[in-house]
Amino acid sequence: MGDTDDFYDGDGTMESLPTSPEVTYNWVDITTDFFKHIQDLQLGELLHDGNLFGLFEAMSAIEMMDPKMDAGMLCNRGNPKPLNFQQAVMCGKLKIENLEPSEIIGIIDATVACIVSWLEGHSLAQTVFTNVYLHQPHSIIDKPLKAYCIAVYKLLDCIRDCINKAQVFEEEDFLPMGYGYRLGSNLQSGNTYDASLEVSEQKCISMLREQEEELNKKARSQEDEAELWAALAARIRFTRMFYQALLLITKRDSQSGADCVALLNGCSEMMKVIIKTASKGTQPLENSDSPNPMGFEPMINQRLLPPTFPRYTRIKPRAEALQYFDELVSRLRHAWKITSCTNFHTALDFFMEFSRQRACILSRSALQLLYLSPSPANTASMAQSNINSPQGQRPQHAFIEILRESIKSFVNPPVLNMKPGVGPNPAVREFVENFLVRCVRPFAVLVQVCGHNRARQRDKLALLLDDFAALQEEADSVDALVSGAGSPPRACFGTWVLYHVLRVMIAYLLSGLELELYSVHEYHYIFWYLYEFLYGWLVSALGRAEGLAGDRKDGKKAVRKKKRSRPYAREGLMCQVMQNMCGGYFKALVAFKLQGKIRQPQSEFDNEAVRYKHRFAPLSVLTPPQVHYLEFCEMTQPLQYENPVILYVAGCKHFQQARTFLETITTPDQEVTDLLKVAKTNFVVLKLLAGGHKKDSTTPPEFDFSVHRHFPIIKLV
Amino acid sequence: MSDSTVKPIEDPKAVTELDGKAKLRKWLNMNFRIEMTDGRILIGVFLCTDRDANVILGACSEYLKSVDGETEEPRVLGLVMVPGRHIVSIQIDDTTPSQKYYFDE
Numbered sequence: 001m002g003d004t005d006d007f008y009d010g011d012g013t014m015e016s017l018p019t020s021p022e023v024t025y026n027w028v029d030i031t032t033d034f035f036k037h038i039q040d041l042q043l044g045e046l047l048h049d050g051n052l053f054g055l056f057e058a059m060s061a062i063e064m065m066d067p068k069m070d071a072g073m074l075c076n077r078g079n080p081k082p083l084n085f086q087q088a089v090m091c092g093k094l095k096i097e098n099l100e101p102s103e104i105i106g107i108i109d110a111t112v113a114c115i116v117s118w119l120e121g122h123s124l125a126q127t128v129f130t131n132v133y134l135h136q137p138h139s140i141i142d143k144p145l146k147a148y149c150i151a152v153y154k155l156l157d158c159i160r161d162c163i164n165k166a167q168v169f170e171e172e173d174f175l176p177m178g179y180g181y182r183l184g185s186n187l188q189s190g191n192t193y194d195a196s197l198e199v200s201e202q203k204c205i206s207m208l209r210e211q212e213e214e215l216n217k218k219a220r221s222q223e224d225e226a227e228l229w230a231a232l233a234a235r236i237r238f239t240r241m242f243y244q245a246l247l248l249i250t251k252r253d254s255q256s257g258a259d260c261v262a263l264l265n266g267c268s269e270m271m272k273v274i275i276k277t278a279s280k281g282t283q284p285l286e287n288s289d290s291p292n293p294m295g296f297e298p299m300i301n302q303r304l305l306p307p308t309f310p311r312y313t314r315i316k317p318r319a320e321a322l323q324y325f326d327e328l329v330s331r332l333r334h335a336w337k338i339t340s341c342t343n344f345h346t347a348l349d350f351f352m353e354f355s356r357q358r359a360c361i362l363s364r365s366a367l368q369l370l371y372l373s374p375s376p377a378n379t380a381s382m383a384q385s386n387i388n389s390p391q392g393q394r395p396q397h398a399f400i401e402i403l404r405e406s407i408k409s410f411v412n413p414p415v416l417n418m419k420p421g422v423g424p425n426p427a428v429r430e431f432v433e434n435f436l437v438r439c440v441r442p443f444a445v446l447v448q449v450c451g452h453n454r455a456r457q458r459d460k461l462a463l464l465l466d467d468f469a470a471l472q473e474e475a476d477s478v479d480a481l482v483s484g485a486g487s488p489p490r491a492c493f494g495t496w497v498l499y500h501v502l503r504v505m506i507a508y509l510l511s512g513l514e515l516e517l518y519s520v521h522e523y524h525y526i527f528w529y530l531y532e533f534l535y536g537w538l539v540s541a542l543g544r545a546e547g548l549a550g551d552r553k554d555g556k557k558a559v560r561k562k563k564r565s566r567p568y569a570r571e572g573l574m575c576q577v578m579q580n581m582c583g584g585y586f587k588a589l590v591a592f593k594l595q596g597k598i599r600q601p602q603s604e605f606d607n608e609a610v611r612y613k614h615r616f617a618p619l620s621v622l623t624p625p626q627v628h629y630l631e632f633c634e635m636t637q638p639l640q641y642e643n644p645v646i647l648y649v650a651g652c653k654h655f656q657q658a659r660t661f662l663e664t665i666t667t668p669d670q671e672v673t674d675l676l677k678v679a680k681t682n683f684v685v686l687k688l689l690a691g692g693h694k695k696d697s698t699t700p701p702e703f704d705f706s707v708h709r710h711f712p713i714i715k716l717v
Numbered sequence: 718m719s720d721s722t723v724k725p726i727e728d729p730k731a732v733t734e735l736d737g738k739a740k741l742r743k744w745l746n747m748n749f750r751i752e753m754t755d756g757r758i759l760i761g762v763f764l765c766t767d768r769d770a771n772v773i774l775g776a777c778s779e780y781l782k783s784v785d786g787e788t789e790e791p792r793v794l795g796l797v798m799v800p801g802r803h804i805v806s807i808q809i810d811d812t813t814p815s816q817k818y819y820f821d822e
Contacts, residue, residue, distance in 0.1 A: 024812065025748065025750070025760075025810045025812060026810060026811050026812040027750050027808035027809070027810060028808060028809050028810075028811050029806060029807070029808050030744075030807050030808065030809050031804075031805075031806045031807045031808075033740070034741075034744075034770070034807050035770060036737065037736075037737030037738070037740050037741045038737065038741065038766060038767070038768055038769075038770050039737065039768070040735035040736070040737030040738050040741075041737075041738065041741075041766075041767060041768040042768065043768055044767070044768075045767060045768065046765055046766075046767050047738060047741050047742065047745075047765065047766050047767065048745070048764060048765035048766075048773075049745050049746065049764070049765075053764045053765055053773075053775075057764075057765075057773075057796070058765055058773055058798070060796060061773050061796040061797050061798035062794060062795070062796065062797045062798065063797075063798050063800065064753060064759070064797050064798065064799045064800065064803060065753065065754070065755070065799075065800060065803045072757065072779050072792060072794075073755065303792055
């Protein structure tokens with residue numbers, strides 16, 4: 001075997017940094033002189049080469065001996081140099097054969113903890129590759145452990161592939177760097193690359209399967225340790241099924257659906273066993289940073305890290321890591337459901353709902369890949385590069401068909417229903433097709449944005465609004481052309497785009513509440529904008545869409561149309577709920593302000609017009625046009641002279657109304673229940689306020705977002 | 718303007734620029750080797766200092782203290798600031814003529 005290669009140079013299996021050409025120095029000690037001379041400097045005075053180096057440059061230096069900045073500090077705390085694979089094997093610290101099952105279980109569980117830490121945004125070098133066994137998996141003699149270590153390589157590669165394809169991560173989510181560990185090819189043996197050790201996906205899976213059977217046999221034959229062997233078998237089985245499922249998701253064959261669900265269900269079951277038997281493995285020593293007594297060297301890769309690299313990575317505790325994996329599998333099972341969302345609108349709602357759960361990076365990525373193959377990110381960039389190629393050569397996106405269906409079911413424009421050869425002239429048809437092609441990028445990006453972490457979504461939505469602005473213009477001209485001269489234009493395409501634009505606008509404004517970007521004294525115009533305009537417009541867009549979609553069927557079968565319930569009834573209702581909630585907050589906030597209950601910024605530092613403009617800036621490029629600050633002032637002026645009690649009563653009515661709407665929903669989900677709770681509580685609070693409760697107090701009310709991320713419960717303290 | 722070239726000579730401050738400061742200024746842009754309290758050695762170009770002996774080194778590399786003569790490969794750090802209180806010793810390299818770190822004016 002190539003593993004026994006005794007060639008070895010220096011430390012570990014990493015390629016060493018290129019060494020600089022030999023320089024000879026002649027060092028002369030100046031310590032005492034130096035410390036004497038600096039006394040001639042004034043306090044705070046910098047001695048430097050004035051033109052070339054200044055305070056600004058000085059500020060960007062890494063501060064040595066600061067544990068936050070100085071990654072090298074930790075290598076040096078008197079710990080002996082970490083041993084690499086060969087050294088550890090040589091001195092008997094690392095067993096590579098005849099491991100006890102409890103030892104393997106410990107190693108596997110610790111590796112899982114490392115993988116979870118990696119998935120939470122730490123570097124591979126500081127997490128999974130602190131496992132020394134992974135440095136040379138082919139040199140391990142113990143078969144189950146060897147199979148597992150090789151599989152970890154394949155699994156890591158697959159995870160990285162999935163996340164890279166989906167492109168919904170930022171530096172805080174995930175670090176894709178491999179630090180020289182060859183993930184896919186799996187060939188760490190000494191320092192040489194040996195192609196004969198390449199393990200294919202199939203081989204990896206069959207290796208695991210083989211070990212699984214072996215271990216199950218052992219479990220049956222050895223009564224005293226049966227449970228241990230079974231626990232180990234469960235871990236190997238989980239690894240295999242998880243890897244297979246992830247391969248299916250990443251490669252995405254359409255016929256693999258049932259398999260993937262079965263595999264994920266199997267994973268969940270194995271995970272139960274694993275969690276139950278977690279205590280059977282060797283446990284990390286107390287006060288040790290190593291996740292397992294044997295096989296892990298937290299510092300082994302420290303010198304590989306770039307200078308400004310994060311300090312030190314604490315590996316997730318085992319119990320939490322196993323829990324994380326268990327939930328990860330459930331999230332993947334849930335994500336699978338996207339494959340049955342045929343309608344774009346349902347899919348988009350699914351994406352938003354999924355994002356709200358603050359899912360982990362791997363499940364967010366998997367969801368993207370499951371919806372569109374290869375991925376929405378890929379679809380968007382393909383669309384971008386193909387937009388100018390002539391029509392015949394354009395590749396057909398599955399996504400175009402999805403959008404076409406979405407438009408059909410939403411507004412049902414006649415032009416999309418005509419058979420070729422009938423109806424409008426080919427030029428019009430071509431025009432519509434072009435429009436659809438142009439829709440691909442913004443809508444694919446919208447799906448992609450929903451996959452990003454919550455904090456990043458806001459900026460990306462703002463950017464997306466620019467793209468949508470261009471699309472809106474195009475939609476209007478398509479509508480005009482399709483309707484032809486003379487007849488009043490039916491704004492089918494315009495309405496469809498408008499609907500999505502409004503939803504993005506609302507999501508943008510609301511995300512500021514969720515991310516706690518607004519100050520309390522800003523709330524009133526945010527809620528005002530949502531209440532007076534956006535939700536109102538959304539309701540009317542939905543109404544218009546229903547009208548347009550219904551239009552064509554009118555003539556044919558009036559009876560059947562009646563039977564069909566309004567498809568957007570619930571969505572329209574929810575919009576009205578939100579609109580009322582926002583109205584309630586707005587009125588309450590104005591009343592608070594009048595009663596001096598809200599702390600205002602110092603007037604000389606304050607310019608509300610500037611803040612207003614900044615808050616709504618991304619909305620300025622679109623139709624419906626942005627409502628400007630002056631208009632805001634004009635429209636809200638009369639309220640300044642209102643009696644606060646009347647405002648409280650009005651706010652109270654809004655919450656009452658929201659509550660009534662919510663209570664008509666027959667199948668309330670979590671969202672509805674939460675909103676109901678908020679509406680009920682705020683109704684009571686405002687009623688108290690209207691009755692004069694704490695009238696003279698200037699203590700600011702508290703806004704508690706713990707029940708709902710966007711709509712707070714008002715609390716009087 | 719000729720003003721500026723004449724003035725410094727008459728400027729009492731410049732003439733008496735303290736001895737220490739002038740010496741320090743001469744060392745700017747030369748290679749320094751600083752040993753820190755935890756034993757690590759930093760080699761880089763001396764760029765800046767202040768009264769507390771906080772030293773900024775450019776293009777700096779970190780060497781671990783060699784235990785048994787084996788030379789460890791350095792870790793490249795770039796621009797670093799060494800707080801004065803962590804400096805054990807400073808050495809200067811007098812083999813090379815002072816070389817500019819950025820560019821020659």
